[in-house]
């Protein structure tokens with residue numbers, strides 16, 4: 001990826017109407033190259049719809065420009081896959097189907113097998129190469145889907161709620177994996193997430209969506225009480241603090257800047273104390 | 284069209300009573316061509332959840348014959364062409380309609396069956412052909428039909444070589460496949476066209492009622508027996524081919540005297556029972 005100053009994605013007055021319902025209303029947003037952009041917003045805010053518009057899967061009015069009009073190679077990781085779980089279909093085949101020209105019924109070629117193994121290594125899942133796709137857990141499936149997306153050598157990685165159905169530890173590891181991959185591969189990344197702690201820690205660009213863009217910018221500018229209040233409603237203080245509790249032990253070294261808006265809602269020391277207490281209870 | 288007598292003389296060496304007769308050679312050749320096609324496409328039908336699609340195309344056979352007779356076209360030409368049209372129309376409507384796909388298919392299904400019955404009810408001379416399409420009759424395949432079947436087989440082979448992986452990709456998730464620059468629409472239209480033609484030829488073999496079984500049962504066996512997607516393809520072909528040949532051999536025995544199509548399906552259902560037992564003994568039974 002050359003040092004191109006054009007933004008990776010420009011949403012220019014994007015509107016989507018379905019069944020007479022305004023799902024997205026004049027969405028304007030710019031995502032710079034190399035950023036980790038996160039869409040946040042309540043259920044039904046239109047986050048998935050915006051990603052699908054980006055992929056060209058839904059009709060929209062307005063303009064979406066990728067790579068300054070030149071287009072970008074996309075890797076896509078969906079929220080979940082509707083798989084026939086009993087289907088004989090191995091992880092190796094799942095990855096090879098996009099790599100090799102030779103049909104899978106003539107076997108997996110050596111080079112495809114090597115590339116598949118390399119991709120799995122990249123997502124730290126080498127051990128599941130021989131497993132059936134239908135027997136994978138949510139977190140394992142997510143890694144395989146990520147490997148499939150990485151196989152595209154994407155310039156833009158699109159992820160829809162990759163942490164849904166994965167425990168906090170799994171979600172954290174997945175985000176750290178993405179952080180490493182983005183550093184080595186240099187792609188731009190746009191994802192939907194509900195984990196505000198993760199957003200505060202990793203995102204470089206946050207878009208708050210609720211049918212229209214409520215706020216956008218760097219996390220410390222966007223994740224403020226008033227914005228979250230208008231985005232999620234009354235109970236946000238609580239949710240926010242809760243996600244903070246789960247995150248706090250992992251934020252080492254602690255980044256006060258990223259967490260500043262969150263600590264406004266609750267004194268930091270109190271949160272830490274509660275964390276320590278929680279851990280005692282668990283032991 | 285082209286000379287297939289060497290293929291027929293090859294078939295005559297098959298160790299079965301009556302293979303010296305022309306129609307038996309033709310029937311065997313037709314089955315050996317049809318069985319792998321229905322098996323492999325059946326695997327994809329299962330993966331794509333398109334059983335209802337193939338059922339609808341199969342049921343359009345009768346309307347195809349009726350239309351052919353009305354227009355003075357030979358049924359063996361009008362029927363595949365009509366089925367091809369119905370298959371592509373369903374695919375097109377599925378892509379551009381907001382309705383769920385089984386609703387779209389249900390509407391087309393009703394239209395073609397009603398159309399066929401309407402024509403038949405006007406003209407009684409067509410009605411006697413009805414039975415042939417309900418039960419099928421592989422023994423009435425002509426040499427010209429076989430030539431077409433060989434061409435279809437070549438197209439099938441080409442499709443499976445070029446499009447097996449992309450189609451698997453698209454069947455896993457159309458959105459991912461499109462985002463990853465797979466030509467999903469092209470694959471799906473080619474698949475629908477091929478499937479429609481194979482279904483129409485299969486109607487001759489086993490009849491309207493059993494066409495879907497010819498696609499689904501070998502795939503279901505293979506799902507139980509195989510460990511990989513590539514293995515499933517070969518298992519389905521093995522099950523389908525062995526059922527077809529055994530079904531033909533059994534059906535012409537004097538003590539059986541059953542319809543060939545039904546016998547083939549019964550053999551493959553026996554295969555299915557075996558596959559269930561094998562899968563259960565592997566302790567991964569998900570019945």
Ligand SMILES: Nc1ncnc2c1ncn2[C@@H]1O[C@H](COP(=O)(O)OP(=O)(O)O)[C@@H](O)[C@H]1O
Pocket residue numbers: 018019021023041042043044045046047048049050
């Ligand atoms: N195909 C559709 N037809 C009509 N409405 C839809 C369709 N898909 C989504 N919606 C509506 O669009 C809104 C946004 O959905 P979505 O983008 O999935 O939200 P999110 O991902 O933010 O939870 C929801 O209110 C949903 O009901």
Ligand SMILES: [Mg+2]
Pocket residue numbers: 047048079160161
């Ligand atoms: Mg969503």
